Amino acid sequence: MPDLSKLVALSRLYGGDPDWVLAGGGNTSYKEGDRLYVKASGTSLGSISEDGFCAMDRSALDAMWEASYPEESEAREAAALADLMASRLPGEGKRPSVETLMHGLFPQAYVVHTHPAAVNGITCGREGREAFDRLFAEEGIWVPFVDPGYILAKTVRAALEEFRARKGRLPSIMLMQNHGFLVAAENPAEIESISARAMAKVAGAVRRFPDLSARSADALALAEAAATLASLRGAGACLRFVSDAETLALSGSRQAFAPLSSSFTPDHIVYAGHEFLLADSASAEGLRSAWAAFVSRNGSPPRIVLVPGLGAFSCAASAGAAATALLLYTDACKVAAFAESFGGALHMTKEKIDFIRNWEVEKYRSAVSAGK
Ligand SMILES: [Zn+2]
Numbered sequence: 001m002p003d004l005s006k007l008v009a010l011s012r013l014y015g016g017d018p019d020w021v022l023a024g025g026g027n028t029s030y031k032e033g034d035r036l037y038v039k040a041s042g043t044s045l046g047s048i049s050e051d052g053f054c055a056m057d058r059s060a061l062d063a064m065w066e067a068s069y070p071e072e073s074e075a076r077e078a079a080a081l082a083d084l085m086a087s088r089l090p091g092e093g094k095r096p097s098v099e100t101l102m103h104g105l106f107p108q109a110y111v112v113h114t115h116p117a118a119v120n121g122i123t124c125g126r127e128g129r130e131a132f133d134r135l136f137a138e139e140g141i142w143v144p145f146v147d148p149g150y151i152l153a154k155t156v157r158a159a160l161e162e163f164r165a166r167k168g169r170l171p172s173i174m175l176m177q178n179h180g181f182l183v184a185a186e187n188p189a190e191i192e193s194i195s196a197r198a199m200a201k202v203a204g205a206v207r208r209f210p211d212l213s214a215r216s217a218d219a220l221a222l223a224e225a226a227a228t229l230a231s232l233r234g235a236g237a238c239l240r241f242v243s244d245a246e247t248l249a250l251s252g253s254r255q256a257f258a259p260l261s262s263s264f265t266p267d268h269i270v271y272a273g274h275e276f277l278l279a280d281s282a283s284a285e286g287l288r289s290a291w292a293a294f295v296s297r298n299g300s301p302p303r304i305v306l307v308p309g310l311g312a313f314s315c316a317a318s319a320g321a322a323a324t325a326l327l328l329y330t331d332a333c334k335v336a337a338f339a340e341s342f343g344g345a346l347h348m349t350k351e352k353i354d355f356i357r358n359w360e361v362e363k364y365r366s367a368v369s370a371g372k
Contacts, residue, residue: 002032004050010112010188014195015045020114022331023324025267026180029103029111034058038103040094054096060087061104065157069150073355080150101153105160107170108184110191115180115267117210117331118202121338123177124264126346128339132175135201139194140173145348147355148266152176173198178265178348210337211245212330217310221282225307228284232291233301233315238322243311246333251278251306259336260306262347266356272314272328273303274353282307304329 007030014020014028027039036056039045043052064083069076084100097103103111122128122135132142141159146152156174163171172194174182183198185191222241230237250260257278263269275298279290287307294302303325305313314325339345348356 001050001055002030002035002037004030004037004053006030006188007037007053007110008048008050010110010191011039011045011048013192014112014114015048018327019118020116021045022115022267022327023271026112026114027097027099027103028113029053029100031058031107031109035089036061036100036104038100039097041097042095054094054100055089055092056096056100056104057087057089058104061101063087064101073147074358076151077147077149077359098149099152101150102156102182105153105157106182106184108172109186110188111182111184112191112195113180113182115265115331116199117334118199118206118338119175119181120179120265120335121206121340122202122342123175123179123181124335124346125339125342125344127343128175128177128346131205131342135205136173136175136198139171140175141171143174143176143179145177145179145352147352148179148359178346178352180265180267205341206338207341208337210334212333213245215243215245215248215311217241217243221310224284225282225287225310226313228287229291229305229313229315232288236317238316238319240314240319240322240326241311242326242330244330244333246337247306247312248309250333250336251308251310251312254278257306259339259345260332263353263356264332264335264345264347266348268328268332269348269353269356272325272332274298274357275302276304276306276312276329276332277302278306279308282310 007028011028015026024044026045028045029036029038034057036058037053038056040052040054067083069079084096099113122131129142141163143155143159146155160171172184183191183194185194226239230239250256260276263274277290277294280286303314303316305315312329314322314329316322316325336345
């Protein structure tokens with residue numbers, strides 16, 4: 001086993017910083033010779049240690065490009081996942097990140113893939129592609145939103161080869177529409193300088209930063225709304241609450257809520273649900289009817305409920321899941337604010353949202369995050 005201490009330190013650096021990664025999101029990798037060490041699925045970057053990485057055989061991963069997979073998405077992902085599992089080195093028992101194939105495509109030794117809200121203001125912006133062309137075309141590639149897993153890796157592969165043929169060098173960054181960011185370099189110091197430079201460029205193009213300053217909520221109204229939501233969620237409900245300037249503005253009207261009315265990225269769906277519920281009022285009756293309409297529309301209860309004039313609640317079966325849902329909700333508020341500078345919010349399509357909701361791999365991640 002090679003020395004993975006630099007990979008561990010790099011992973012914790014970005015994994016421990018909420019501006020880059022939240023919950024179980026993001027992943028990192030390191031290549032040495034014929035081996036690739038990639039974050040195992042269900043592991044958190046912020047607290048990862050050497051045994052949180054899955055050892056892969058790079059030749060076996062490369063051989064996946066010679067294979068042909070079924071057209072139908074479920075059969076395709078199942079076959080690709082089986083080949084991915086078979087590409088582990090002998091004795092490796094962990095499950096590699098679903099983005100492993102993508103890591104393997106970059107020849108650089110280190111790859112750090114994150115989901116920073118500021119960068120996602122571009123990847124989830126209607127004019128995101130234009131902003132990318134202005135800011136990053138010389139050093140990076142843009143990948144449109146496609147189904148995660150095999151199809152994403154295939155799309156990245158084509159973009160990487162196109163850049164290489166055109167520029168005669170490797171891209172060092174990648175922006176992934178409605179998803180996130182990736183940096184590839186030969187050593188951790190380069191990863192840090194490329195990342196810092198990219199973040200500064202994004203910040204320079206942002207006209208309004210999210211205002212997450214706390215707002216105090218009326219204690220009685222808050223207690224009443226919490227009691228109503230707890231009874232709607234049923235026995236064992238865990239609630240978390242936040243009130244800040246963005247939330248109060250976004251929950252002010254249907255029109256103001258539009259940027260949050262659908263999903264930005266797969267991580268938002270996995271951890272905070274594909275749809276947030278905006279109640280019409282803080283009254284018990286208002287909450288009950290909005291909740292009932294949500295359940296009949298979606299077949300499951302909301303994980304995030306915005307209450308006008310009050311704030312946002314997360315409702316889940318465990319305290320951990322409620323806290324994580326609220327983190328991802330706040331991240332969506334940030335993405336919405338950043339996206340204002342890049343043409344306004346661009347959500348995933350319904351078809352892509354449904355793919356994530358049904359995806360076996362994402363179900364596994366949801367189960368891990370819920371502590372099942
Ligand atoms: Zn990702």
